[in-house]
Amino acid sequence: MPPESNxxxxxxxxxxxxxxxxxxxxCTTPLIYLLIAHGVQVVWFDRPGYSGGFSxxxxxxxxxxxKIFATVALALGLWLVYWRAKPFRVTNLPSDQKSSAALLxxxxxxxxxMMALADLVACxxxxxxxxxxxxxxxxxxxxxxxxxxxxxxPARSWFLQSxxxx
Numbered sequence: 001m002p003p004e005s006n007x008x009x010x011x012x013x014x015x016x017x018x019x020x021x022x023x024x025x026x027c028t029t030p031l032i033y034l035l036i037a038h039g040v041q042v043v044w045f046d047r048p049g050y051s052g053g054f055s056x057x058x059x060x061x062x063x064x065x066x067k068i069f070a071t072v073a074l075a076l077g078l079w080l081v082y083w084r085a086k087p088f089r090v091t092n093l094p095s096d097q098k099s100s101a102a103l104l105x106x107x108x109x110x111x112x113x114m115m116a117l118a119d120l121v122a123c124x125x126x127x128x129x130x131x132x133x134x135x136x137x138x139x140x141x142x143x144x145x146x147x148x149x150x151x152x153x154p155a156r157s158w159f160l161q162s163x164x165x166x
Contacts, residue, residue, distance in 0.1 A: 019154035026115045030122040030142040045133045077121040114152035118145045
């Protein structure tokens with residue numbers, strides 16, 4: 001038996017509203033990274049004679065190796081989202097815990113895991129931008145991050161459908 005807590009239990013609607021608020025804040029992180037990148041570009045990269053940290057590598061290989069690295073990193077991020085969210089599916093709940101109260105922690109962890117991976121992809125786009133001074137990496141990371149955030153949206157309809165299937 002778990003120890004008693006002084007915090008009151010939230011209803012599923014209150015918890016979903018709280019998750020949506022956190023999700024809205026999570027949607028701002030790629031935009032914050034874009035603002036940081038714009039400031040870095042104005043202050044450092046737009047100076048005459050400067051073209052990023054790996055300018056000679058980009059000039060020699062035409063950026064192909066970095067594009068391959070970015071593609072592999074984003075594919076790995078998408079795979080991690082699928083892999084991380086898979087254990088939190090409704091069908092994987094133990095049969096003695098199939099209730100909407102038991103479903104809520106699984107749903108919360110799924111949303112948090114997917115949001116964390118989306119932020120990781122956006123941050124990797126910022127890091128690649130800082131290394132190469134190529135805005136395409138940041139934009140690619142931001143687009144992939146928003147696609148992952150779309151998958152992480154805490155929809156009330158999904159939660160209710162999952163609770164009905166129990």
